[in-house]
Amino acid sequence: xxxxxxxxxxxxxxxxxxxxxxxxxxxxxxxxxxxxxxxxxxxxxxxxxxxxxxxxxxxxxxxxxxxxxxxxxxxxxxxxxx
Amino acid sequence: xxxxxxxxxxxxxxxxxxxxxxxxxxxxxxxxxxxxxxxxxxxxxxxxxxxxxxxxxxxxxxxxxxxxxxxxxxxxxxxxxxxxxxxxxxxxxxxxxxxxxxxxxxxxxxxxxxxxxxxxxxxxxxxxxxxxxxxxxxxxxxxxxxxxxxxxxxxxxxxxxxxxxxxxxxxxxxxxxxxxxxxxxxxxxxxxxxxxxxxxxxxxxxxxxxxxxxxxxxxxxxxxxxxxxxxxxxxxxxxxxxxxxxxxxxxxxxxxxxxxxxxxxxxxxxxxxxxxxxxxxxxxxxxxxxxxxxxxxxxxxxxxxxxxxxxxxxxxxxxxxxxxxxxxxxxxxxxxxxxxxxxxxxxxxxxxxxxxxxxxxxxxxxxxxxxxxxxxxxxxxxxxxxxxxxxxxxxxxxxxxxxxxxxxxxxxxxxxxxxxxxxxxx
Numbered sequence: 001x002x003x004x005x006x007x008x009x010x011x012x013x014x015x016x017x018x019x020x021x022x023x024x025x026x027x028x029x030x031x032x033x034x035x036x037x038x039x040x041x042x043x044x045x046x047x048x049x050x051x052x053x054x055x056x057x058x059x060x061x062x063x064x065x066x067x068x069x070x071x072x073x074x075x076x077x078x079x080x081x082x
Numbered sequence: 083x084x085x086x087x088x089x090x091x092x093x094x095x096x097x098x099x100x101x102x103x104x105x106x107x108x109x110x111x112x113x114x115x116x117x118x119x120x121x122x123x124x125x126x127x128x129x130x131x132x133x134x135x136x137x138x139x140x141x142x143x144x145x146x147x148x149x150x151x152x153x154x155x156x157x158x159x160x161x162x163x164x165x166x167x168x169x170x171x172x173x174x175x176x177x178x179x180x181x182x183x184x185x186x187x188x189x190x191x192x193x194x195x196x197x198x199x200x201x202x203x204x205x206x207x208x209x210x211x212x213x214x215x216x217x218x219x220x221x222x223x224x225x226x227x228x229x230x231x232x233x234x235x236x237x238x239x240x241x242x243x244x245x246x247x248x249x250x251x252x253x254x255x256x257x258x259x260x261x262x263x264x265x266x267x268x269x270x271x272x273x274x275x276x277x278x279x280x281x282x283x284x285x286x287x288x289x290x291x292x293x294x295x296x297x298x299x300x301x302x303x304x305x306x307x308x309x310x311x312x313x314x315x316x317x318x319x320x321x322x323x324x325x326x327x328x329x330x331x332x333x334x335x336x337x338x339x340x341x342x343x344x345x346x347x348x349x350x351x352x353x354x355x356x357x358x359x360x361x362x363x364x365x366x367x368x369x370x371x372x373x374x375x376x377x378x379x380x381x382x383x384x385x386x387x388x389x390x391x392x393x394x395x396x397x398x399x400x401x402x403x404x405x406x407x408x409x410x411x412x413x414x415x416x417x418x419x420x421x422x423x424x425x426x427x428x429x430x431x432x433x434x435x436x437x438x439x440x441x442x443x444x445x446x447x448x449x450x451x452x453x454x455x456x457x458x459x460x461x462x463x464x465x466x467x468x469x470x471x472x473x474x475x476x477x478x479x480x481x482x483x484x485x486x487x488x489x490x491x492x493x494x495x496x497x498x499x500x501x502x503x504x505x506x507x508x
Contacts, residue, residue, distance in 0.1 A: 016148070018214070022149075040147075045149070051215060
């Protein structure tokens with residue numbers, strides 16, 4: 001784990017680079033708690049994002065960890081936990 | 083008696099025109115889309131020309147959502163846009179109720195090679211963690227069918243055929259089978275292309291790609307100067323519907339019907355047995371119940387390899403008579419787009435029927451040794467009711483499709499047609 005704090009802006013940058021811009025939907029306020037589904041991303045988008053996080057932050061997420069990452073907030077917490 | 087299925091929508095992406103309107107006006111005007119390769123630096127390769135659908139004309143970002151751009155090869159983007167145009171043209175509304183009655187069947191020759199090459203380069207240079215997760219399907223030959231199905235919620239019988247250039251017809255024939263089995267609508271055809279170094283090398287290895295650097299002399303079927311084809315990308319997607327189902331939903335227009343089809347496979351080289359193309363033409367006419375003298379035009383496979391042009395010309399002459407039917411190859415304006423080419427020829431045949439115009443084979447001076455009447459300048463307006471489309475795939479595939487104009491309106495159509503050309507003359 002690097003010393004960098006992983007923030008929402010980092011996640012959005014990685015998501016957009018790997019899986020394209022999110023779906024333009026009303027996610028009911030807090031984007032942090034929007035699900036991947038809400039944003040129009042499928043399971044492969046999540047896989048691609050995990051790969052890019054690994055390359056950049058050195059955090060490996062196995063399938064079980066990934067399965068628990070249903071929202072942006074959960075991914076951010078998972079990455080910052082190292 | 084079962085009525086033949088009807089084409090109610092057309093979506094075209096071609097090097098000489100995006101959308102069926104632009105493609106058709108360019109094609110009737112003899113405007114070519116063959117140019118020097120721009121997608122990658124082709125100097126240093128034996129072949130330097132292509133029929134590209136250039137990104138600067140296509141502008142994928144304006145046509146598709148970002149999430150699809152991240153996971154698609156250029157040719158899949160073309161296919162998605164063509165499918166969308168075809169559905170819009172047919173005024174097909176999406177509905178969950180119909181999802182299982184509607185499928186997708188496309189042809190492919192390779193898959194998303196440009197995408198695949200980039201990811202393989204990442205693998206080789208940087209390691210497996212640098213390979214896109216979307217590589218799992220983006221370079222796969224079935225990707226266009228899958229992406230179109232997902233985007234439009236078409237969950238009925240679907241599939242992919244891989245028979246090189248014959249595939250564009252084989253996909254339409256497979257769609258016809260599914261309609262006979264009870265489906266109501268199948269989106270079918272092919273959009274293909276792999277203009278990248280990896281695809282380029284693979285195509286050149288086939289030994290049939292022209293080495294000319296002159297766009298006006300590189301692809302000359304039925305000409306003594308013929309020396310192979312120009313590689314291209316693009317194709318067409320058609321909305322094919324059960325005739326009754328199209329009527330029931332009030333489809334706004336019918337371009338024509340898929341009246342007949344046959345496919346044969348060539349004998350093993352060296353056996354001395356007759357090439358099987360003639361048998362495919364005869365079979366398709368029989369399937370359509372059409373006599374040879376009812377056919378108004380033949381859209382040729384047009385390999386531009388002398389021995390193959392001879393086989394095709396001889397087969398056409400054997401069935402229709404020597405120089406007895408008009409033969410054309412509008413792909414002389416686009417190059418050969420592999421699994422996309424024949425689907426585009428079917429679209430051209432339907433538009434030829436609609437407008438009573440036969441598009442030209444450009445740049446060609448037909449050689450006398452080919453016993454066929456090659457159309458080298460636009461013909462018409464004239465009545466075009468039945469067209470035959472021929473396609474051959476490398477390895478021995480021969481497919482032939484018979485397309486017939488919509489029934490019951492020939493007389494009316496002729497009037498409208500004349501009226502239209504009077505207006506154009508003014």
